[in-house]
Amino acid sequence: MRFDSIKSRLMLMTLICVVGMTLLVLNQHVFTKHLFKLHEQHNLLLHLEQELLQLRRHEKDFLLRHQMDYYHRFTARSERFAQDLVRLSPLLEDYALPVEQTGVLAQSMDDYQRLFQKVVTLQSQIGLTRQSGLQGKLTEIETSMERDAFFDYGKPAYQQKVILQLATRNYLLTHEGFYRQTVAQALEQLRQSAAISNNKAAGVLIDHYASNFNQLSEAIFSMGLSHNEGLRGEFRHQAHDVEDKLNSIEVALQPLIEAQQQQVRVYSLSIAAATSLALILLLVKSFATFHRAFANFVMFFYRCKRQYQKIDTRQLGFAEFKSLAELANEMVESRRDIEKKLAKAEAKLEEHNTPAN
Secondary structure: OOOOHHHHHHHHHHHHHHHHHHHHHHHHHHHHHHHHHHHHHHHHHHHHHHHHHHHHHHHHHHHHOOOOOHHHHHHHHHHHHHHHHHHHHHHHHHOOOOHHHHHHHHHHHHHHHHHHHHHHHHHHHHHOOOOOOHHHHHHHHHHHHOOOOOHOOOOOHHHHHHHHHHHHHHHHHHHHHHHHHHHHHHHHHHHHHHHHOOOOHHHHHHHHHHHHHHHHHHHHHHHHHOOHHHHHHHHHHHHHHHHHHHHHHHHHHHHHHHHHHHHHHHHHHHHHHHHHHHHHHHHHHHHHHHHHHHHHHHHHHHHHHHOOOOOOOHHHHHHHHHHHHHHHHHHHHHHHHHHHHHHHHHHHHHHHHHHOO
């Protein structure tokens, strides 16, 4: 198809516009779909981060208040975290991201849950309240001591018992070795006093107290004398490991999102630039052709006043102008023929009039 007419040029411009807009729409549709999936992954990662923050909150609430309700909340939320993590793996696989990172994260999360269960079990052994666990047993022994006449007020063992109880309370609050030594010294003094008094019942209570306190101090040591030691330190380190692995997945995903966004911008600008350039070139060429054809028509009519000169259709460009030029050339030729016939008729008339004169 030759684009040598105004109609065909307009159709070509329309076609370029339609093609350009279609490509832009397709480009936006395809890449928006990809970006939507990537943002879905990113939103899921953000949701996992929020879930992890809530897990850390339940963990700290349990360690602070020693209430099993926080453990149950932790368990329920960790199950939802695992379900969301299962949803994340297929999305990562679609974009050739390291899917094994989700497996590593899942294993780290399992270790985190397992260590928290150990913390809960050990804390239950120590005692969730003063009346439970090893703390509860110590309280029961102290109650039994108060009923024994050996520890009555005013007797030598009473002061040693008060020192023992104060040292025990301070150790439970501060976990300092000084108070543990004070407890051991107070127990030893009470044993000596019971031995001197030959009070076997008091000696049995003192031995039970010493045995339970030793178990309690060992459990506290296993739990950790500070938040970075023992089972608490291991558990805290594992929580940070889960956070790091979750952040590593987000770090791996973020460049892909940025690359997709950049690709959308590049493709959209390229399509728009190519469409605009094609339209500009076509408009410039069409304008030049139109201007040249119009100038030829003006010259044609100007020359027609003085001479019968035909217009050159090859210089007009547009088919519509060529058709007009052909009609104008026919008009010139017809006028020339008429004038020739008129000249011949005048010549004959003159010849006829001459003999008569």
